[in-house]
Amino acid sequence: MINIIMNGLEVRAEEGWSILDTAKFYGIEIPTLCYNEGLSVYGGCRLCLVEIGETPKTKLVSSCTYPVHKGLVVHTDTQRVIRTRRMMIELMLAIAPNSKTIQDLASKFGVKQCRFKVRNEECVLCGLCVRMCREQMGGKAIGFQNRGYKRRISTPFDMRSEECRLCGGCMYICPACQLRCHGPDPDTTVCNACLQMDPTCLDYYEELQCWMYDAGRCGTCVKEGPEKETKEKAGHK
Amino acid sequence: MNAETQKIKSFIEKHDSKKQALISILQDIQGEYNYLPAEALRFVSQTLGIPLIDIISVATFYRSFSLEPKGEHMVTVCMGTACHVRGGPKILEEFERKLGIESGETTEDKQFSLETVACLGCCAIGPVVVVDGNYYSHTNIRKVGSILKTYHKKEKENEQPQEN
Numbered sequence: 553m554i555n556i557i558m559n560g561l562e563v564r565a566e567e568g569w570s571i572l573d574t575a576k577f578y579g580i581e582i583p584t585l586c587y588n589e590g591l592s593v594y595g596g597c598r599l600c601l602v603e604i605g606e607t608p609k610t611k612l613v614s615s616c617t618y619p620v621h622k623g624l625v626v627h628t629d630t631q632r633v634i635r636t637r638r639m640m641i642e643l644m645l646a647i648a649p650n651s652k653t654i655q656d657l658a659s660k661f662g663v664k665q666c667r668f669k670v671r672n673e674e675c676v677l678c679g680l681c682v683r684m685c686r687e688q689m690g691g692k693a694i695g696f697q698n699r700g701y702k703r704r705i706s707t708p709f710d711m712r713s714e715e716c717r718l719c720g721g722c723m724y725i726c727p728a729c730q731l732r733c734h735g736p737d738p739d740t741t742v743c744n745a746c747l748q749m750d751p752t753c754l755d756y757y758e759e760l761q762c763w764m765y766d767a768g769r770c771g772t773c774v775k776e777g778p779e780k781e782t783k784e785k786a787g788h789k
Numbered sequence: 790m791n792a793e794t795q796k797i798k799s800f801i802e803k804h805d806s807k808k809q810a811l812i813s814i815l816q817d818i819q820g821e822y823n824y825l826p827a828e829a830l831r832f833v834s835q836t837l838g839i840p841l842i843d844i845i846s847v848a849t850f851y852r853s854f855s856l857e858p859k860g861e862h863m864v865t866v867c868m869g870t871a872c873h874v875r876g877g878p879k880i881l882e883e884f885e886r887k888l889g890i891e892s893g894e895t896t897e898d899k900q901f902s903l904e905t906v907a908c909l910g911c912c913a914i915g916p917v918v919v920v921d922g923n924y925y926s927h928t929n930i931r932k933v934g935s936i937l938k939t940y941h942k943k944e945k946e947n948e949q950p951q952e953n
């Protein structure tokens with residue numbers, strides 16, 4: 553057992569745990585994107601940043617890759633952490649603004665705008681699909697190619713790989729290319745609509761008519777300017 | 790094809806068929822063919838037991854490897870800070886115009902490939918152009934033509950004895 557101090561509390565972590573593991577164990581929430589319990593850690597998205605060390609000499613580290621050691625002092629939600637986290641989300645938003653996962657993160661952490669040039673890509677290079685293919689599906693069909701701003705994920709020679717069994721694991725785990733947010737707002741803003749969603753069926757029926765498991769949250773009944781409309785409707789009634 | 794396979798096999802064996810020697814093996818292949826043929830990479834992947842995608846990752850990571858056939862002569866124009874302020878971009882433009890290709894491309898007759906580099910470490914003699922490892926210092930637009938001509942000429946000299 554290793555004693556560490558997390559957000560001022562003395563907690564005990566097991567040998568080999570990362571900061572993220574420990575935080576999870578104690579119910580402290582740290583947002584993640586490139587982390588998945590079934591896969592190896594990658595430390596690519598930098599969303600899980602936390603601040604470690606004592607005040608004049610603190611530094612930011614990614615909690616998913618940082619193993620706990622004796623006497624570690626961690627703060628998971630300092631100003632610096634939150635500011636950096638927002639920046640990371642904003643950057644990812646600029647790359648893949650249509651990803652619902654990233655839109656949701658933005659909404660959750662109060663990122664209201666995107667000041668960077670929108671690239672409209674479908675990949676934030678989190679590497680989840682590569683690890684999924686390799687570690688869980690036993691295939692080695694996809695991987696990173698090139699480097700720097702040209703870095704991308706693809707199959708050898710951009711053709712269907714002989715190793716690919718079309719299992720779909722890569723798409724299943726992708727936070728960017730599958731779930732699309734079709735919010736009504738222009739590219740440069742975060743639509744947030746799904747958080748203030750007002751199912752359209754309630755305009756006509758007494759009850760929710762949604763067949764989705766996640767009633768009213770699937771994102772298909774997003775209305776333009778949801779906030780305003782809700783208020784207006786409340787006025788009518 | 791068989792002879793080719795044999796050749797690649799010899800490259801691999803030269804490095805004791807070690808996985809760690811992948812880069813050296815790729816360098817040998819690149820040296821032989823001026824690029825990395827897909828077939829060769831497949832063969833290396835099978836022989837060494839490295840997933841093809843990992844080999845591609847390495848091959849696309851380094852600038853010295855190319856998956857497409859490169860020209861006979863490699864023209865590299867320095868775009869580092871020092872060469873840049875002394876007119877590197879103009880020289881590149883001139884090369885692009887003369888060769889009719891963009892930077893990063895290869896002429897249709899596979900004679901010249903054009904590339905840029907960020908500082909060769911000899912800023913004092915900039916703007917620098919390197920062709921096949923020969924450094925041309927203090928270049929300017931007017932010199933571009935003559936540099937290219939030297940290599941065109943070499944071609945012809947090489948060809949003539951064959952024709953005779």
Ligand code: FES
Nearest residue numbers: 595597598600616
């Ligand atoms: S979850 Fe830790 S860096 Fe992505």
Ligand code: FES
Nearest residue numbers: 867869872909912
């Ligand atoms: S900038 Fe060209 S050699 Fe340094």
